[in-house]
Amino acid sequence: MAEIRVEKLVKRFGTVRAIDGLSFEVASGETFGLLGPNGAGKTTTMRVLSGLSPVDSGEVSIAGIDALRDPRAVRCVVGVVTQQDGLDDDLNVRQNLEVFGFLAGLSLRVARRHTREVLDFFGLASRSEDAIDELSGGMKRRLAIARALMIQPRAVILDEPTTGLDPHSRNRVWEELAQLKARGVTILMSTHYMDEAATLCDRIAILDRGRILALDPPLELIEKHTRGDVQELRVTTASHSSVRAELERAGIRWREVGAVFRLNREADPAAVRSIAGTRSEVRRANLEDVFLNLTGRELRDE
Amino acid sequence: MTKRPNQAPAPPMTRPSFLRGIVGIWYRHALALTRVWKVATTWFVIEPACVLLAMGLGVGRLIGTLPTHGEYASFVTPGMIVGMAMYHAIFECSWGAFQRIQSHSVETLLTTPIGIVQLAAGEILWGATRSALSTIAVGGLALGLGWLDPSAFPGVLLVSMLVGVEFGAIGLCFAATAQTTSTLSLIFTIVATPLFFFSGSFFPMEILPRALQIAAWIAPLSPGVHLARGFATHDLHTTHLAAAVYLVLLGAASFPVAVWLLRRKLLR
Ligand SMILES: Nc1ncnc2c1ncn2[C@@H]1O[C@H](COP(=O)(O)OP(=O)(O)O)[C@@H](O)[C@H]1O
Numbered sequence: 001m002a003e004i005r006v007e008k009l010v011k012r013f014g015t016v017r018a019i020d021g022l023s024f025e026v027a028s029g030e031t032f033g034l035l036g037p038n039g040a041g042k043t044t045t046m047r048v049l050s051g052l053s054p055v056d057s058g059e060v061s062i063a064g065i066d067a068l069r070d071p072r073a074v075r076c077v078v079g080v081v082t083q084q085d086g087l088d089d090d091l092n093v094r095q096n097l098e099v100f101g102f103l104a105g106l107s108l109r110v111a112r113r114h115t116r117e118v119l120d121f122f123g124l125a126s127r128s129e130d131a132i133d134e135l136s137g138g139m140k141r142r143l144a145i146a147r148a149l150m151i152q153p154r155a156v157i158l159d160e161p162t163t164g165l166d167p168h169s170r171n172r173v174w175e176e177l178a179q180l181k182a183r184g185v186t187i188l189m190s191t192h193y194m195d196e197a198a199t200l201c202d203r204i205a206i207l208d209r210g211r212i213l214a215l216d217p218p219l220e221l222i223e224k225h226t227r228g229d230v231q232e233l234r235v236t237t238a239s240h241s242s243v244r245a246e247l248e249r250a251g252i253r254w255r256e257v258g259a260v261f262r263l264n265r266e267a268d269p270a271a272v273r274s275i276a277g278t279r280s281e282v283r284r285a286n287l288e289d290v291f292l293n294l295t296g297r298e299l300r301d302e
Numbered sequence: 303m304t305k306r307p308n309q310a311p312a313p314p315m316t317r318p319s320f321l322r323g324i325v326g327i328w329y330r331h332a333l334a335l336t337r338v339w340k341v342a343t344t345w346f347v348i349e350p351a352c353v354l355l356a357m358g359l360g361v362g363r364l365i366g367t368l369p370t371h372g373e374y375a376s377f378v379t380p381g382m383i384v385g386m387a388m389y390h391a392i393f394e395c396s397w398g399a400f401q402r403i404q405s406h407s408v409e410t411l412l413t414t415p416i417g418i419v420q421l422a423a424g425e426i427l428w429g430a431t432r433s434a435l436s437t438i439a440v441g442g443l444a445l446g447l448g449w450l451d452p453s454a455f456p457g458v459l460l461v462s463m464l465v466g467v468e469f470g471a472i473g474l475c476f477a478a479t480a481q482t483t484s485t486l487s488l489i490f491t492i493v494a495t496p497l498f499f500f501s502g503s504f505f506p507m508e509i510l511p512r513a514l515q516i517a518a519w520i521a522p523l524s525p526g527v528h529l530a531r532g533f534a535t536h537d538l539h540t541t542h543l544a545a546a547v548y549l550v551l552l553g554a555a556s557f558p559v560a561v562w563l564l565r566r567k568l569l570r
């Protein structure tokens with residue numbers, strides 16, 4: 001059964017269509033990723049689903065609740081982690097969680113118990129009396145996720161859970177999300193990291209300008225929208241302009257990404273190898289390539 | 303977290319009551335205040351004590367007794383108390399709320415099952431609580447100095463809380479519309495400070511020129527000052543009833559505006 005069902009959602013900011021006819025379903029227990037560059041509409045979508053943003057049209061049902069009519073009922077059973085941590089600097093770690101639990105309807109006694117449990121789960125028990133500004137960025141992010149679990153949600157909505165985190169903290173978040181999934185919690189998350197989406201998500205919707213361009217499991221996306229391998233030319237001693245000239249002469253189309261020329265699908269390997277001062281490499285296609293092929297732009301482009 | 307079998311989520315939590323949201327916001331503020339109670343004591347006691355003592359002992363010594371209003375210290379005390387109550391509510395609901403909107407912690411509160419109405423009501427209730435705490439501190443000092451009659455205290459406290467509700471709601475309106483801290487500070491320069499000095503706290507309004515008198519009577523702090531002074535002097539007339547009605551109306555009218563502005567700001 002679909003835990004989250006979004007149908008023909010449209011949301012405008014002035015003349016900008018931040019969400020432009022979005023439809024998708026997330027099955028119970030599934031981890032579903034919204035992958036897209038900045039401005040794709042990920043945050044707007046998640047805010048709408050959380051009842052924090054009104055829409056122009058469309059339907060949203062979450063846990064069997066009409067989310068547009070009764071957003072507060074949704075927030076009783078769904079944990080929401082917004083893009084900003086939104087921690088309360090005037091309270092300590094434990095109080096942040098207890099106040100949240102109390103507002104969510106827990107008695108103070110139960111809120112205290114859940115606080116201990118989620119702090120244990122996130123390995124933050126020893127920090128419970130600390131002030132928020134004593135925490136590292138990674139801990140703050142994880143505390144924000146812990147907060148959403150205070151209500152023992154059946155689904156969580158996470159907006160860019162690891163953006164800005166160091167690799168170690170990212171890995172911890174990934175492990176914790178994997179554990180949540182193992183418990184049967186439905187996860188809807190957004191990210192602009194393709195490796196994160198590929199690692200965590202059962203299915204990924206590639207989002208751009210408020211629309212879904214493709215929706216499949218990660219490997220299928222790569223199979224369907226790339227040729228499997230990508231040929232790249234790494235510049236070693238040549239100048240970029242001479243490489244460009246050579247490629248043009250050989251009739252090969254390319255795209256420059258830093259020190260690398262990503263070559264068009266049909267590039268002839270022999271012609272490529274003959275370009276002096278470069279090294280040709282072939283690697284597996286990834287979700288970035290899917291995005292590039294679908295939009296002609298990089299996932300990291302603004 | 304309690305263990306539960308895969309794919310079998312707990313039944314939906316029952317929805318918390320409407321009051322829970324308001325009380326929860328209030329609880330958040332109370333916790334935050336107790337964490338800084340040492341500093342907070344200075345806001346509630348030292349600053350207002352300075353103003354009260356300077357007016358009562360300093361200016362009061364010079365003036366002695368007013369022709370129609372008795373001893374100056376007793377005249378100025380209820381005005382000071384209500385003025386301080388206003389400052390506390392405004393500070394909490396404009397400056398405090400603005401900071402918490404900017405830091406996104408208000409957005410977090412809205413990820414619980416509460417709505418904007420409860421958020422606003424909780425904030426304002428806390429603003430009124432701070433007004434009451436201020437009145438307990440300043441009023442306590444005035445009681446000790448003999449400038450306020452103990453039997454007048456409950457009435458003055460009630461007025462302070464009504465003033466707290468009113469200016470809490472007005473403060474929220476500013477918090478919800480200000481783009482920067484400098485536009486936010488307008489609430490102090492164009493609202494709080496003029497009201498503090500021209501609402502009959504320091505001198506009887508009758509001595510103002512006629513045109514200014516009307517403006518001063520309409521000013522939203524005036525009914526609070528008038529009413530508190532009525533309680534302080536045990537001299538209540540129909541004008542005090544009118545002031546009470548006006549005061550309540552101001553609070554009741556500001557609340558929906560604050561809710562509307564907050565909704566526009568937070569739920570976009
Ligand atoms: N409050 C807002 N007012 C006006 N435009 C907005 C607002 N929030 C988002 N947008 C616009 O909506 C689009 C989608 O933004 P957003 O949902 O934040 O994207 P993402 O989270 O994928 O980066 C962008 O074009 C953005 O500029």
Ligand SMILES: [Mg+2]
Nearest residue numbers: 042043044083
């Ligand atoms: Mg975003």
